[in-house]
Amino acid sequence: MRDVAIVGAAMTRFGRAEVSLVDLICLSALPALQDAHLGDRRVDAVVVANMGGARINRQTAVASALVDRLSLYPAAAETVENGPASGSSAVKMGFQAIASGMADLVLVSGGEKMRAVDNLEATDFVASLTHPQVEYIYGVTLPSLAGLFTRLYMERYGVTAEHLAMVAVKNHENALKNPFAHIQQRVTMEGILFSPDAVVNNPLVADPLRMFDCCPVSDGSASLVLASLDLARKLGRPIVKVAGIGQATDTHAVQERKDPTDLLAVRQAAEKAFGRAKLAPKDIHVAELHDAFTILEIAQSEEAGFFPKGKGAKALEKGTTSLTGKLPINPSGGLKAKGHPVGATGVAQLVELVWQLRGEAGERQVAGAKNAFACNFGGFGNNVVATVLVRED
Amino acid sequence: MRDVAIVGAAMTRFGRAEVSLVDLICLSALPALQDAHLGDRRVDAVVVANMGGARINRQTAVASALVDRLSLYPAAAETVENGPASGSSAVKMGFQAIASGMADLVLVSGGEKMRAVDNLEATDFVASLTHPQVEYIYGVTLPSLAGLFTRLYMERYGVTAEHLAMVAVKNHENALKNPFAHIQQRVTMEGILFSPDAVVNNPLVADPLRMFDCCPVSDGSASLVLASLDLARKLGRPIVKVAGIGQATDTHAVQERKDPTDLLAVRQAAEKAFGRAKLAPKDIHVAELHDAFTILEIAQSEEAGFFPKGKGAKALEKGTTSLTGKLPINPSGGLKAKGHPVGATGVAQLVELVWQLRGEAGERQVAGAKNAFACNFGGFGNNVVATVLVRED
Numbered sequence: 001m002r003d004v005a006i007v008g009a010a011m012t013r014f015g016r017a018e019v020s021l022v023d024l025i026c027l028s029a030l031p032a033l034q035d036a037h038l039g040d041r042r043v044d045a046v047v048v049a050n051m052g053g054a055r056i057n058r059q060t061a062v063a064s065a066l067v068d069r070l071s072l073y074p075a076a077a078e079t080v081e082n083g084p085a086s087g088s089s090a091v092k093m094g095f096q097a098i099a100s101g102m103a104d105l106v107l108v109s110g111g112e113k114m115r116a117v118d119n120l121e122a123t124d125f126v127a128s129l130t131h132p133q134v135e136y137i138y139g140v141t142l143p144s145l146a147g148l149f150t151r152l153y154m155e156r157y158g159v160t161a162e163h164l165a166m167v168a169v170k171n172h173e174n175a176l177k178n179p180f181a182h183i184q185q186r187v188t189m190e191g192i193l194f195s196p197d198a199v200v201n202n203p204l205v206a207d208p209l210r211m212f213d214c215c216p217v218s219d220g221s222a223s224l225v226l227a228s229l230d231l232a233r234k235l236g237r238p239i240v241k242v243a244g245i246g247q248a249t250d251t252h253a254v255q256e257r258k259d260p261t262d263l264l265a266v267r268q269a270a271e272k273a274f275g276r277a278k279l280a281p282k283d284i285h286v287a288e289l290h291d292a293f294t295i296l297e298i299a300q301s302e303e304a305g306f307f308p309k310g311k312g313a314k315a316l317e318k319g320t321t322s323l324t325g326k327l328p329i330n331p332s333g334g335l336k337a338k339g340h341p342v343g344a345t346g347v348a349q350l351v352e353l354v355w356q357l358r359g360e361a362g363e364r365q366v367a368g369a370k371n372a373f374a375c376n377f378g379g380f381g382n383n384v385v386a387t388v389l390v391r392e393d
Numbered sequence: 394m395r396d397v398a399i400v401g402a403a404m405t406r407f408g409r410a411e412v413s414l415v416d417l418i419c420l421s422a423l424p425a426l427q428d429a430h431l432g433d434r435r436v437d438a439v440v441v442a443n444m445g446g447a448r449i450n451r452q453t454a455v456a457s458a459l460v461d462r463l464s465l466y467p468a469a470a471e472t473v474e475n476g477p478a479s480g481s482s483a484v485k486m487g488f489q490a491i492a493s494g495m496a497d498l499v500l501v502s503g504g505e506k507m508r509a510v511d512n513l514e515a516t517d518f519v520a521s522l523t524h525p526q527v528e529y530i531y532g533v534t535l536p537s538l539a540g541l542f543t544r545l546y547m548e549r550y551g552v553t554a555e556h557l558a559m560v561a562v563k564n565h566e567n568a569l570k571n572p573f574a575h576i577q578q579r580v581t582m583e584g585i586l587f588s589p590d591a592v593v594n595n596p597l598v599a600d601p602l603r604m605f606d607c608c609p610v611s612d613g614s615a616s617l618v619l620a621s622l623d624l625a626r627k628l629g630r631p632i633v634k635v636a637g638i639g640q641a642t643d644t645h646a647v648q649e650r651k652d653p654t655d656l657l658a659v660r661q662a663a664e665k666a667f668g669r670a671k672l673a674p675k676d677i678h679v680a681e682l683h684d685a686f687t688i689l690e691i692a693q694s695e696e697a698g699f700f701p702k703g704k705g706a707k708a709l710e711k712g713t714t715s716l717t718g719k720l721p722i723n724p725s726g727g728l729k730a731k732g733h734p735v736g737a738t739g740v741a742q743l744v745e746l747v748w749q750l751r752g753e754a755g756e757r758q759v760a761g762a763k764n765a766f767a768c769n770f771g772g773f774g775n776n777v778v779a780t781v782l783v784r785e786d
Contacts, residue, residue, distance in 0.1 A: 001494040020525065054448040054474075054521065061476040061522035064776040068524075068645035074661050076640040077776055078482045081447075081472040083454040089471045092495075093486055100492035101394040102485075102638075128447065129454035131461075132413065245495075247469040252461035268467050383457040383470055 087346020246272025480739020568726025639665025
């Protein structure tokens with residue numbers, strides 16, 4: 001298997017986009033290509049992660065359209081969809097194209113323009129990934145599944161509403177240092193939990209989840225340029241190796257899992273990624289986890305192996321996962337505050353980590369970060385992709 | 394790069410499906426897995442080709458759902474979309490997973506349930522792959538683009554309405570020998586062209602294209618099991634090697650091509666596939682071409698290198714491409730008569746070719762077929778995937 005490196009990274013500021021889906025993707029693809037210092041080299045393939053083009057934006061074959069807008073023909077082009085983990089899946093496809101020898105240089109972009117529809121339709125759209133016969137038909141949405149999951153987690157592991165709010169406060173604080181984050185707003189425990197106004201500032205969404213426990217609906221795109229390690233060395237850019245990608249699936253319906261608080265696919269995906277990278281959780285200096293809901297950051301920090309099961313909230317409370325802690329989690333602001341354009345998210349997690357590993361993360365730089373980890377959580381945990389990146393000195 | 398073989402193949406009869414999209418895909422995936430004689434071996438990854446799930450069937454993350462229905466977890470799973478070439482793109486992704494060493498055994502399924510909506514919406518849906526600003530907005534559909542393309546081709550290369558009808562007559566005749574074909578109806582030149590009833594039997598769709606020049610709107614699924622060549626040898630099944638995959642993109646808008654009758658991406662994709670397979674067009678014994686419209690079979694037979702440009706219609710007229718001719722094209726009945734469930738088509742082309750190379754094609758068997766070629770035509774020729782399969786003796 002050939003080694004693969006990331007040689008270019010860029011993203012748009014997440015939020016509301018006024019351009020078309022394809023143009024929105026160009027807005028990160030072009031700077032990512034520039035960032036790679038390719039000279040007159042051309043990409044062999046383009047992989048685009050997108051979930052809602054067909055339904056929300058009435059645009060299919062988005063990858064072919066992107067090739068056209070950037071004049072990248074005759075590059076191969078495909079769109080990959082894996083729910084909210086589409087981004088990492090697209091990176092995996094780009095990785096495999098290079099690792100197999102079918103390509104030397106691949107552009108991987110993720111993009112979503114979800115605010116083209118109202119929040120109710122966006123929520124219904126995302127819910128189309130749930131089980132149609134035993135979940136969707138009964139009105140299940142992702143926030144409702146996350147609410148049930150959170151309640152169970154609180155009862156079983158002593159996680160409190162304060163712990164959930166701490167995730168939001170931390171990630172919004174980080175986002176203030178990230179010019180690409182959708183929500184740039186200071187959030188305090190007082191404002192979203194303790195003050196008499198909290199019930200208005202932070203209304204209930206799906207008990208016990210409140211608004212500040214849920215990611216916003218965002219537009220945005222993110223792009224990476226992947227190259228064979230041999231080619232990457234010639235480009236003269238700092239080298240960030242894709243050291244390991246792991247993926248695992250689980251039952252579609254959450255109710256069919258023996259223990260719904262057990263995120264088996266996260267554990268399996270992380271183990272595979274670490275195994276391929278020949279690293280362990282203790283070797284990681286910075287992580288981006290899929291905090292579409294606050295509880296997920298806590299749960300994933302345990303299942304990925306950073307903390308024992310049930311101890312993630314305690315680590316959060318002690319500041320271990322803060323920007324200045326031992327293992328900063330979601331320095332970008334996470335999905336919570338950076339935003340969650342579903343197709344873009346997995347790519348954007350890796351864009352942040354590339355910047356961190358290159359020392360280009362500005363005010364939110366994690367000092368000395370050399371090994372990084374990302375967890376991209378598809379479905380409600382039924383298709384998870386974990387990625388380990390390593391800076392090569 | 395590791396060699397890859399196809400060890401299992403199956404498809405549903407195309408037509409109208411009464412089951413859900415995911416169940417429809419199971420109906421080919423299960424027999425394909427059985428066909429591969431896997432014993433207790435499990436697939437490492439699942440790739441699903443689908444274009445319309447999100448919009449037509451309100452089902453996203455179809456690959457994860459398929460893993461669940463077949464209890465294939467923790468296998469990796471992704472959905473791949475590349476317009477009408479989605480099927481071959483999914484096969485390419487499965488190929489790369491194995492070639493890279495990330496997987497040994499991959500299930501590749503393509504499925505589409507287009508008849509869940511009426512023909513007008515299905516046509517509008519497929520048109521969402523055209524250029525939004527310079528094509529779609531002006532009411533362009535795939536039949537209208539094909540009509541313009543056909544007129545130009547007729548003027549330039551002396552192709553006649555009779556030639557177009559000959560493609561339909563040939564492919565419908567082949568489909569009568571294919572129990573998996575959607576339309577099982579004998580079609581004659583008299584009936585669709587010369588008789589006074591022809592104008593009723595075969596109404597104009599987009600001048601000069603008539604109904605029998607256009608593929609039907611179909612539901613259906615097709616599946617392949619891919620294995621590393623080493624593993625394939627252990628399974629004891631006849632071995633069909635994926636000898637070469639080539640892909641090329643072109644301008645999104647047809648109007649931007651210097652010569653719209655020049656299907657550059659078909660030529661480039663075929664050249665790459667032949668180059669990787671170390672074979673030439675003259676070595677091919679049977680081909681499946683993407684005859685969504687009759688003219689496309691003629692044009693692709695030229696661009697793929699089987700006949701000189703402008704000579705495809707003559708070869709057809711002489712019977713060269715008939716089932717008993719020197720190079721049978723579309724023994725399955727092609728998209729024209731077998732049907733065209735967009736996500737399934739590219740996979741189904743290869744299912745037919747696997748059957749042909751194994752000598753399992755029944756009444757439509759091409760004697761002694763050892764090398765086969767498929768052209769899967771995405772967009773209006775702006776993303777084309779060509780595949781060469783070789784039977785290993």
